[in-house]
Amino acid sequence: MAKQYDVLFRLLLLGDSGVGKTCLLCRFTDNEFHPSHISTIGVDFKMKTLMIDGVKVRIQIWDTAGQERYQTITKQYYRRAQGIFLVYDITSERSFQHIMKWASDVDEVSSNCSFEMNRRP
Ligand SMILES: Nc1nc2c(ncn2[C@@H]2O[C@H](COP(=O)(O)OP(=O)(O)OP(=O)(O)O)[C@@H](O)[C@H]2O)c(=O)[nH]1
Numbered sequence: 001m002a003k004q005y006d007v008l009f010r011l012l013l014l015g016d017s018g019v020g021k022t023c024l025l026c027r028f029t030d031n032e033f034h035p036s037h038i039s040t041i042g043v044d045f046k047m048k049t050l051m052i053d054g055v056k057v058r059i060q061i062w063d064t065a066g067q068e069r070y071q072t073i074t075k076q077y078y079r080r081a082q083g084i085f086l087v088y089d090i091t092s093e094r095s096f097q098h099i100m101k102w103a104s105d106v107d108e109v110s111s112n113c114s115f116e117m118n119r120r121p
Pocket residue numbers: 015016017018019020021022023024034035036037038039040041064065066067
């Protein structure tokens with residue numbers, strides 16, 4: 001059986017409830033947009049496989065609930081992620097201000113990025 005992927009990346013979406021995390025993910029993985037807002041419960045995920053420079057890259061994206069009541073669950077996923085997207089709604093200043101809070105929550109549980117030295121400008 002053909003190998004399903006060469007490399008796996010686990011990424012995470014974080015941000016206030018209703019900023020569009022699930023929509024962003026659906027657009028990326030399935031190129032779809034669903035206008036209704038059905039709040040994510042806990043954590044959900046989707047995957048996409050891309051060919052990049054001849055390498056089969058599987059991207060697993062975890063979509064977290066923005067609602068405060070799920071944060072005990074969602075925080076357990078921060079450490080396992082190799083990259084985190086902090087998402088805000090461009091029409092909501094409040095959701096933008098909260099980005100600092102999301103970032104400090106991530107800092108609390110994560111160690112330094114091991115790819116720091118290899119980052120491209
Ligand atoms: N106008 C507009 N609306 C959007 C866009 N992206 C998402 N929405 C709307 O924003 C609402 C919330 O989107 P979701 O993707 O469910 O939000 P979420 O961040 O996943 O919310 P939680 O699961 O509660 O954390 C939905 O009603 C979407 O239709 C966008 O780019 N433009």
